[in-house]
Amino acid sequence: MTGRGMAPILYSFRRCPYAIRARLAIRVAGMTVELREILLREKPEAFLQASPSATVPALVTGDGTVVDESLDIMLLALRENDPEGWLSPPAGSLDTMVALIDEINGGFKSDLDRAKYPNRFPDAEPDRSWERAMARLNGFAPILACHGGWLFGDRASLADMAILPFVRQFAHIDRGRFDAAAEPPLREWLDGFLRSEPFAAVMEKYPVWNPEEPGVRFP
Ligand SMILES: N[C@@H](CCC(=O)N[C@@H](CS)C(=O)NCC(=O)O)C(=O)O
Structure with missing residues (x-):
């Protein structure tokens, strides 16, 4: 204490x-x-x-x-x-960011865990989970492209910083497979984060x- x-x-x-x-x-x-x-x-x-x-x-x-x-x-x-205004992004609100973070912590994280640790889940279909998680992330690509590289505007927000550590974890399961499947804006979002000073x-x-x-x- x-x-x-x-x-x-x-x-x-x-x-x-x-x-x-x-x-x-x-x-x-x-x-x-x-x-x-x-x-x-x-x-x-x-x-x-x-x-x-x-x-x-x-x-x-x-x-x-x-x-x-x-x-x-x-x-x-x-x-x-x-x-840096993480709680007040240019194109969103705290509520919309938290809703997205919760969604990613739910279905996406569950697929990530099944793809990464299939032995822990007797019902796991790691390949299908991987594909579903990848598709979910690729869903971010048009938003990232439209916002100049970030989820809620042209700079980093709470949502980017809460979600990117999980994108990293997912990509690390098989970086080659991730790179082959990821849309360019998604890959650039992750790579920019991995190269960043804060990271x-x-x-x-x-x-x-x-x-x-x-x-x-x-x-
Ligand atoms: N509710 C937690 C979940 C955190 C969580 O699950 N952390 C994992 C490590 S990445 C953990 O501590 N697991 C407990 C364990 O492995 O015994 C949060 O969002 O902070």
Whole structure:
């Protein structure tokens, strides 16, 4: 538990797309946290005590409030400070962005998991799931082309930053297959993100947190 005035604690796992989106928002908002990198197969006791869902990311704020939904962490950080206007995109509203994020976290994520981890799902049809997920992403292509490369206007928004970590995870299942199937605006959207400074900054490698010591300062 942190005391009042102390930096919030972020339990994180580097490659987790939910944790990546939370770190992107924390960083752009200029928030500083104590990052505790954990292993999902060896969750530390302090994390299990803090997070009711036992999932990362989990943010423990200065007053001890626990936020264990990645989108809520993004909103908390950005409502504090949103210098790039992620919450107010040129061509959309917060409600339309959240609706799209929820939709992607539903059907698309379910197909992504079935394509990536078929052994975990006895009923999985990985190939069909892959094709369906790919088709869903290609559905973004005309919007990206029309908006100059982003989902809700000509600059990055909450929706782009919440969704791109999952596009990355999906593309990494088989990058060659993704590149062959992806419409150019989709590929450019992902590649631009992967090459970006914010992405590099949130993907820095940190040692696994030792519960005897403080975590590391992020960003
Ligand atoms: N509700 C969570 C879901 C996060 C989630 O599922 N994270 C995965 C890692 S990518 C996790 O912690 N899984 C628990 C586990 O593997 O034990 C959120 O959006 O933050």
